[in-house]
Amino acid sequence: MADGLISRVFIFEGDAYPILLEWRLSQSIAGALMIIRDEQPTDLDAIRAITSAAFAQVPQSRQTEVAVIDSLRAAGDLAVSLVAVEEGEVIGHIAFSPVSIDHDDDPRWYGGGPLAVRPDRQRRGVGSSLVRAGLQRLAELGAHGCVLVGDPAYYQRFGFRSYPGLTMPNVPAQNLLALALGTVDVKAGNVKFAPAFDVGAS
Ligand SMILES: CC(C)(COP(=O)(O)OP(=O)(O)OC[C@H]1O[C@@H](n2cnc3c(N)ncnc32)[C@H](O)[C@@H]1OP(=O)(O)O)[C@@H](O)C(=O)NCCC(=O)NCCS
Numbered sequence: 001m002a003d004g005l006i007s008r009v010f011i012f013e014g015d016a017y018p019i020l021l022e023w024r025l026s027q028s029i030a031g032a033l034m035i036i037r038d039e040q041p042t043d044l045d046a047i048r049a050i051t052s053a054a055f056a057q058v059p060q061s062r063q064t065e066v067a068v069i070d071s072l073r074a075a076g077d078l079a080v081s082l083v084a085v086e087e088g089e090v091i092g093h094i095a096f097s098p099v100s101i102d103h104d105d106d107p108r109w110y111g112g113g114p115l116a117v118r119p120d121r122q123r124r125g126v127g128s129s130l131v132r133a134g135l136q137r138l139a140e141l142g143a144h145g146c147v148l149v150g151d152p153a154y155y156q157r158f159g160f161r162s163y164p165g166l167t168m169p170n171v172p173a174q175n176l177l178a179l180a181l182g183t184v185d186v187k188a189g190n191v192k193f194a195p196a197f198d199v200g201a202s
Pocket of ligand 1: 126
């Protein structure tokens with residue numbers, strides 16, 4: 001059990017996912033409970049605001065994440081879009097969309113991200129809960145696995161790692177991470193995310 005972990009709570013609400021909350025002693029808010037559920041039309045402004053605020057902290061971000069999410073949704077490529085809600089407020093969001101690997105359009109590979117947690121709610125397990133709930137959803141959809149571009153120091157805790165032969169233009173090998181969710185191994189090849197990710201690409 002991690003230092004400072006004071007409780008773990010599974011919560012169901014409607015279509016919401018059972019989530020594992022890891023409240024850290026130094027950052028917990030007494031009585032605050034969180035659920036994770038599919039995005040609703042009324043969540044879109046909050047998703048945009050959270051994503052914008054979270055990525056404003058990331059120097060290497062080109063601040064295109066809000067446009068990417070909106071474009072994914074408009075194109076019908078937002079396969080899974082989950083929000084974390086605490087006391088009626090959306091405090092985090094994660095998106096998943098189809099990817100192709102090596103020109104294979106098998107729809108059972110998904111790209112993870114963007115992932116964002118409202119800055120004042122970071123480092124309390126919200127991001128981890130969103131990732132785990134999203135991976136659970138992908139597994140239920142019959143996904144072979146998930147690929148994302150991110151920091152291995154964060155994503156390795158969920159089982160993501162880099163794979164030799166898995167490539168993506170302009171992405172360092174150590175930041176292209178994948179996780180198999182079924183019985184099929186992560187295969188080698190070039191990863192192509194949905195066209196929405198081309199927004200702002202040079
Ligand atoms: C990354 C992010 C989603 C994590 O959400 P979170 O709710 O703060 O994360 P959790 O509480 O589940 O996990 C916190 C842990 O992740 C680590 N962590 C957070 N961001 C990290 C990062 N970019 N790289 C490495 N580790 C990171 C923290 O150090 C902490 O580690 P610890 O458990 O050893 O103390 C959130 O910080 C965020 O929105 N960042 C800005 C947007 C972003 O970078 N998105 C991800 C792009 S790949």
